[in-house]
Amino acid sequence: MELLLVEDNSRISEFVIKGLEESGxxxxxxxxxxxxxxxxxxxxxxxxxxxxxxxxxDGIELLQYTRYKKIHTxxxxxxxxxxxxxxxxxxxxxxxxxxxxxxxxxxxxxxxNALSRRAKMSxxxxxxxxxxxxxxxxxxxxxVERAGDEIKLTFQEFKLLKLLLENKDRVLSxxxxxxxxxxxxxxxxxxxxxxxxxxxRNKIDREGLPKLIKTIKGxxxxxxxxx
Numbered sequence: 575m576e577l578l579l580v581e582d583n584s585r586i587s588e589f590v591i592k593g594l595e596e597s598g599x600x601x602x603x604x605x606x607x608x609x610x611x612x613x614x615x616x617x618x619x620x621x622x623x624x625x626x627x628x629x630x631x632d633g634i635e636l637l638q639y640t641r642y643k644k645i646h647t648x649x650x651x652x653x654x655x656x657x658x659x660x661x662x663x664x665x666x667x668x669x670x671x672x673x674x675x676x677x678x679x680x681x682x683x684x685x686x687n688a689l690s691r692r693a694k695m696s697x698x699x700x701x702x703x704x705x706x707x708x709x710x711x712x713x714x715x716x717x718v719e720r721a722g723d724e725i726k727l728t729f730q731e732f733k734l735l736k737l738l739l740e741n742k743d744r745v746l747s748x749x750x751x752x753x754x755x756x757x758x759x760x761x762x763x764x765x766x767x768x769x770x771x772x773x774x775r776n777k778i779d780r781e782g783l784p785k786l787i788k789t790i791k792g793x794x795x796x797x798x799x800x801x
Contacts, residue, residue, distance in 0.1 A: 575620045576600045580610040582628055593679040607631025614640055619647050626653040634667055641668035641729055648693045650685055668729040671757035692754055704739035706786055707799035711739055725777050734770050738797040747794040771795055
């Protein structure tokens with residue numbers, strides 16, 4: 575497994591690289607945003623470990639660039655910025671997970687392994703097109719349509735809808751949605767799942783169209799075309 579580490583702090587990068595290589599990973603280091611952007615463009619990585627505060631181009635800009643280029647490599651943001659708003663911003667711009675500095679190496683390893691499992695599960699389940707009634711999701715194009723009209727979703731909204739469609743007609747609990755879409759670093763008491771379900775409903779279940787995303791009281795959410 576080949577990882578790209580984007581980190582300008584030499585003490586942290588040496589610590590991370592040593593631990594990852596001892597764990598069997600191959601690691602390439604980029605010490606600034608410009609170098610990282612070039613490396614992201616040049617080849618396909620198994621995973622990217624990304625700091626936010628970088629010289630040249632910051633981590634948020636790199637996230638935007640990577641997802642704009644339709645590069646779906648799993649990305650873990652590793653940052654000293656621990657405010658919930660910083661985490662939400664990174665996830666909205668395309669991060670798959672968020673780890674706050676300082677951290678234990680085994681904690682980083684757990685995040686890498688968990689994200690790797692989620693990414694493999696998603697790849698195994700994916701077909702080119704996912705559908706429910708007149709709702710279509712084109713995975714490779716990162717595009718969603720309802721009744722022929724394109725719907726613009728954020729990266730995180732897309733991931734949530736993709737999970738629902740992959741499990742069409744099956745109830746998914748809030749915990750399952752939280753763990754798969756947002757990762758291990760989120761507080762289980764957060765209402766982020768409910769907030770993003772509301773965002774999706776506002777965009778997908780428009781007036782005059784049948785409601786596809788349903789709440790199953792006490793259990794979670796489901797996407798289905800019929801009652």
